[in-house]
Amino acid sequence: MELEQAMLGRRSIRGFTKDPVSRDLLEEIIELANRAPSSMNTQPWHFHVLTGQPLENVREGNSTRMLQGVPPVREINDHGAYAGVHRERQVDIAKQLFAAMGIEREDKERRQDWVMRGFRQFDAPVSIVVCFDKSLDDNGTIAHFDLGAVTYGLVLAAWSKGLGSVINGQGIMQSPVVREHAQIPDDQVIMTCVALGWPDDSFSANDVKSVRRPVDAVARFVGFDG
Numbered sequence: 640m641e642l643e644q645a646m647l648g649r650r651s652i653r654g655f656t657k658d659p660v661s662r663d664l665l666e667e668i669i670e671l672a673n674r675a676p677s678s679m680n681t682q683p684w685h686f687h688v689l690t691g692q693p694l695e696n697v698r699e700g701n702s703t704r705m706l707q708g709v710p711p712v713r714e715i716n717d718h719g720a721y722a723g724v725h726r727e728r729q730v731d732i733a734k735q736l737f738a739a740m741g742i743e744r745e746d747k748e749r750r751q752d753w754v755m756r757g758f759r760q761f762d763a764p765v766s767i768v769v770c771f772d773k774s775l776d777d778n779g780t781i782a783h784f785d786l787g788a789v790t791y792g793l794v795l796a797a798w799s800k801g802l803g804s805v806i807n808g809q810g811i812m813q814s815p816v817v818r819e820h821a822q823i824p825d826d827q828v829i830m831t832c833v834a835l836g837w838p839d840d841s842f843s844a845n846d847v848k849s850v851r852r853p854v855d856a857v858a859r860f861v862g863f864d865g
Contacts, residue, residue, distance in 0.1 A: 652803025654842025672792035677785040700816035711812035757809030763834035770827040803838035
């Protein structure tokens, strides 16, 4: 797959088949993602690749705690409530997804199930927990920036191999659960996770593509003629 084709075609996949993903293929994807740039070549990232019973334990633990009303416990600062244009974009994509799935505003049960899907890692056969070295935690957000780069590389590489994925902050909102069942070392900080697998073509929300702003709305060109 050409790079441009992968970048334009990629979208977040939230419905997966039950088919397993081989370790060999996952290693190919991680090898590609591992070429991402990082500050001063620090390469601060670590991937914990879960499937089978450990992943089921994470799903169950996340879901149980959230349904019991346990407040989220994340190891990085939460973004808090979005406002203004950022909130508008958040609402717009939610409307697209609910419309695709036929979830009405008054249907509290289906809306709740949709929210819980995130805590279940979207029922994907694989979840990749993305961490960074704790020794860099006092260096501000540079390591966070590096993990953004490698995580985009990960989802793009997966797409190029026919796999779908979604970067899933909900999946690590109960970080103690994830840390326990993924056996994450104490010297690493949990950043996010990526739900990954073979896309389910019958899952309507998989067809949703978010609307992006045109170039002239996101970029300024300084010093160019004309």
